[in-house]
Amino acid sequence: MDTSEAHDNVDVQGAEAEATQSSTLSGQTPSPRKPNWALLEEAVQMKTEGNAFYREKNLRSAIRRYHSALLILRGLDSEMMSCVKALGQVLLPLSPEQETLLRNTQVDVYNNLAACLLQKEGVNYARVKEYSLRVLQWQPHNVKALYRAGVATLELGDAQTAKEYFTQAFKEQPHDVNVKKYLQKAEERLNQELQKEKAMYRGMFCSGNGVHNQHESGD
Structure with a gap:
């Protein structure tokens, strides 16, 4: 730098x-x-x-x-x-x-x-989020700040909080194309995370059943 x-x-x-x-x-x-x-x-x-x-x-x-x-x-x-x-x-x-x-x-x-x-x-997403949150302290319904806070939060890996920002921005400005796009992106990210979590639990359950069946069948 x-x-x-x-x-x-x-x-x-x-x-x-x-x-x-x-x-x-x-x-x-x-x-x-x-x-x-x-x-x-x-x-x-x-x-x-x-x-x-x-x-x-x-x-x-x-x-x-x-x-x-x-x-x-x-x-x-x-x-x-x-x-x-x-x-x-x-x-x-x-x-x-x-x-x-x-x-x-x-x-x-x-x-x-x-x-x-x-x-x-x-992009320094942490700084973008910081600046946007300062705006929201004074103007909680500021659409630009809600949108940018959502973008930064999504990129920082917190899709649930990002969705909340985008949802609020959508309520304030439902016809904003970028807000709609990123709200959908956050929902897709959450769905992907949910599917991964389900797959992980299925794997754990199947693995557990395999061990349990081995014990039941004897040595």
């Missing part, structure tokens, strides 16, 4: 922590924090640029922009309050409109990151 490839798979939270540690060790005083609206605009701009790269099939650059957007959004998320206080900065509360924009942008970025990863060679 080259250095640019490694950058694509960077852990966003780890990158943020590393930047924080670097600033602390250097003895630098944190720079004044931008207003919430300015940070949100910056995050949306990063997402927009990422979308443009995605349409151009430039997945690497798209992923980088999406990661940049997430770094900004993490600093605005109320769940990061303790981290921000540790830096000696005050996190001003978001207005209801800003909170909505924050969540919607997070949802879009995580969904788009999952879409990017699914198109790369050597």
Whole structure:
């Protein structure tokens, strides 16, 4: 894996922590924090640029922009309050409109990151599932996240859970061709697993009967 490839798979939270540690060790005083609206605009701009790269099939650059957007959004998320206080900065509360924009942008970025990863060679299905599940925490009925979580889960070997994701996605969007196809694929995989299990038990039963008959017939 080259250095640019490694950058694509960077852990966003780890990158943020590393930047924080670097600033602390250097003895630098944190720079004044931008207003919430300015940070949100910056995050949306990063997402927009990422979308443009995605349409151009430039997945690497798209992923980088999406990661940049997430770094900004993490600093605005109320769940990061303790981290921000540790830096000696005050996190001003978001207005209801800003909170909505924050969540919607997070949802879009995580969904788009999952879409990017699914198109790369050597797909990291665990990461696709992770991003999709983050979306579902905020929007349990998000069809794109349900579908991608299902695809990743199926590829990771859990056909039953994958079927549950696809079934929910089908309820939300019954005419989606891809959802229908993968729901059928999950059901076929489950049927194959069931047939294998039945064959295994039949083999065990027949083997047991053979041993039992040998004992009955004597030496």
